[in-house]
Amino acid sequence: MAFVNGQLQAEFMARVRGVDPQRCLVVPVDVGKRGAMALVADHYGKIVVPPFEFALNETGFAQLTAEIARAEAARDAAICRVGVESAGHYHRTLAARLRAVGLEVVELNPSAVKEARSQQLMRRLKSDARDCGAMAELLVRGSGRPPQQRTAALATQAAWVAHRRRKILAQTALSNQIHAGLDLVFPGLTGCFSHGLEGVSLRVIMREIPDPDRVRRLGVDGLVRFVRRRGARITQAKAAQIVETARQVLKLPEADWNAASAVLAADVTFFFALEEEITKATAELSTVLPDTPAGVLTPPANASGSPHPNFLAALLPLNLATWGC
Structure with missing residues (x-):
C-alpha cells in the first residue's frame, strides 16, 4: 500500500504495526539559538514527559537524554523517535550528538510543522509548546527523514x-x-564598459585612479601606459573614450x-x-x-x-x- 509521505513513512508504519501505541514514543525538540524545548509523548498523543526547556550544551544534552531514558523505562518503550525541525543550522549539533548515543533522529520539514501547528488541537497547548505538539503529531504519522550523513x-x-x-x-x-x-x-566611467565591473582596465582605474582630474591630466597616452604597466590591456580608442568622459564630467x-x-x-x-x-x-x-x-x-x-x-x-x-x- 502506498503512503502519502512515501517509502520512509511506509517503513516506519511497518515497524509500529502491531506494537502497543503506549510503547511507541516520540520526542519533538523545538531548537532555538541557545536553548530548546522538548516533550515526550506516546502514539496515543498522551504526554509522558511534559514540555521542558534545556540549554544547547552538554548539561542540557544530559538533561534531555535523562528525560528520554526515564520515559523509555516507564513505558518499556519499543520505539523512540526524536524529531527536530530542519530549519537553520542550530539543530545540527544536537541531532549529531543524539545519533552518536544511539537514538533514532529524524528531521521534519518546516512547512509541515507550520501547517500542523495551525491545527485546532494545538490550541490546547501553551503557545511556546505548540511547535513541539505539532512535531509530535507529525512523528506519530511517520513523517520525517534521517539527517543526511555526509562523507x-x-x-x-x-x-x-x-x-x-x-x-x-x-x-x-x-x-x-x-x-x-x-x-x-x-x-560616466562605467558607461565606457559593457560588462559591468568585469573589465580589467576598469578595475585598474576604479582601484587606483577613480579621479577624472587625474585621468584628464594623464591624457590618452598616459592612461594607456598607466593601465598597461599594471598588467591590463587597453586600446587607444578605449583610453580616448575614458579621457573624453573625464573632460566632460560634472x-x-x-x-x-x-x-x-x-x-x-x-x-x-x-x-x-x-x-x-x-x-x-x-x-x-x-x-x-x-x-x-x-x-x-x-x-x-x-x-x-x-x-x-x-x-x-x-x-x-x-x-x-x-x-x-
Whole structure:
C-alpha cells in the first residue's frame, strides 16, 4: 500500500504495526539559538514527559537524554523517535550528538510543522509548546527523514559551497554600491564598459585612479601606459573614450567628492577581498569535487596555474539545494 509521505513513512508504519501505541514514543525538540524545548509523548498523543526547556550544551544534552531514558523505562518503550525541525543550522549539533548515543533522529520539514501547528488541537497547548505538539503529531504519522550523513568530502563541499555562495551574494550587493559610488566620483566611467565591473582596465582605474582630474591630466597616452604597466590591456580608442568622459564630467563640490571617494575606496577594497575569498573557495571545491557523487574533474588552470575563476560557475548556482547545502 502506498503512503502519502512515501517509502520512509511506509517503513516506519511497518515497524509500529502491531506494537502497543503506549510503547511507541516520540520526542519533538523545538531548537532555538541557545536553548530548546522538548516533550515526550506516546502514539496515543498522551504526554509522558511534559514540555521542558534545556540549554544547547552538554548539561542540557544530559538533561534531555535523562528525560528520554526515564520515559523509555516507564513505558518499556519499543520505539523512540526524536524529531527536530530542519530549519537553520542550530539543530545540527544536537541531532549529531543524539545519533552518536544511539537514538533514532529524524528531521521534519518546516512547512509541515507550520501547517500542523495551525491545527485546532494545538490550541490546547501553551503557545511556546505548540511547535513541539505539532512535531509530535507529525512523528506519530511517520513523517520525517534521517539527517543526511555526509562523507568527509561531502561535508567539505557543503561548507565551501555555502561560504562561496555567501561571498557571491555579498559581492553582488557591493557591486551595486560601487556603481553608485562611481557615478558620484567619476560619472560616466562605467558607461565606457559593457560588462559591468568585469573589465580589467576598469578595475585598474576604479582601484587606483577613480579621479577624472587625474585621468584628464594623464591624457590618452598616459592612461594607456598607466593601465598597461599594471598588467591590463587597453586600446587607444578605449583610453580616448575614458579621457573624453573625464573632460566632460560634472564633478561634485570638493568636500562631497572627497567623502564619496573615501567610501568608494573602502568598497572597492572590500570587493576585491571578497573576490579573493570566492577564488579560494572555488580552488578548495575543485580539489574535493572529484571525491563526491558529482565526480567533477579537476578544473582547467589559468596561465598562473591556479583554477580558472569562472570554473564551477554553472555547477555552483546560488540555489544549491541539489548540492546538499
